[in-house]
Amino acid sequence: AQSVTQLGSHVSVSEGALVLLRCNYSSSVPPYLFWYVQYPNQGLQLLLKYTTGATLVKGINGFEAEFKKSETSFHLTKPSAHMSDAAEYFCAVNGLGDDMRFGAGTRLTVKP
Amino acid sequence: DAGVTQSPTHLIKTRGQQVTLRCSPKSGHDTVSWYQQALGQGPQFIFQYYEEEERQRGNFPDRFSGHQFPNYSSELNVNALLLGDSALYLCASSPKGAGGPYNGYTQYFGPGTRLTVL
Numbered sequence: 001a002q003s004v005t006q007l008g009s010h011v012s013v014s015e016g017a018l019v020l021l022r023c024n025y026s027s028s029v030p031p032y033l034f035w036y037v038q039y040p041n042q043g044l045q046l047l048l049k050y051t052t053g054a055t056l057v058k059g060i061n062g063f064e065a066e067f068k069k070s071e072t073s074f075h076l077t078k079p080s081a082h083m084s085d086a087a088e089y090f091c092a093v094n095g096l097g098d099d100m101r102f103g104a105g106t107r108l109t110v111k112p
Numbered sequence: 113d114a115g116v117t118q119s120p121t122h123l124i125k126t127r128g129q130q131v132t133l134r135c136s137p138k139s140g141h142d143t144v145s146w147y148q149q150a151l152g153q154g155p156q157f158i159f160q161y162y163e164e165e166e167r168q169r170g171n172f173p174d175r176f177s178g179h180q181f182p183n184y185s186s187e188l189n190v191n192a193l194l195l196g197d198s199a200l201y202l203c204a205s206s207p208k209g210a211g212g213p214y215n216g217y218t219q220y221f222g223p224g225t226r227l228t229v230l
């Protein structure tokens with residue numbers, strides 16, 4: 001069975017600082033990995049996804065993530081946080097024939 | 113191009129009642145999935161509809177049922193509501209021909225329906 005663990009339910013950074021949100025996955029098949037963002041009272045918006053190919057994936061709003069098979073990780077980063085990045089972030093995994101599994105989420109707070 | 117739409121936005125029901133939530137997929141999409149997101153948690157997969165049939169199901173009781181119409185829109189029905197059914201219910205759609213969302217295709221989410229059971 002697949003699963004996702006997001007380390008840290010809350011992350012707080014200063015505006016302009018590096019954002020690092022951690023995600024580790026477990027999958028018995030080659031995984032497809034996703035990061036979604038959820039703003040208050042809204043649905044989920046795709047930031048980026050990894051399916052095959054290049055392990056460094058660039059997404060919207062300056063976010064990127066690197067698939068590291070040896071570490072079973074897919075951490076999300078952004079070089080410089082902006083106030084508008086404050087939201088809930090979800091990592092998700094699915095493999096062929098399986099349903100999508102989401103992590104519990106990480107709430108990002110950006111301090112001025 | 114309208115995205116995924118859901119109705120109603122909010123709903124308040126009492127224990128034991130039944131509820132129907134509705135979803136219209138993004139234009140060009142034929143696969144619809146439903147998720148339950150409890151407060152402070154990630155979404156949990158309920159089921160997926162494709163070609164008007166339930167194709168996959170998560171770990172949810174039979175009180176949760178659904179339907180997909182020929183125009184690809186979908187309904188989620190929950191019978192005998194429990195307090196624990198209070199959550200945000202999310203609908204997501206995937207592109208036509210993707211063969212379902214579980215092949216790395218992007219799922220596009222609607223804004224959700226907030227269900228409160230009293």
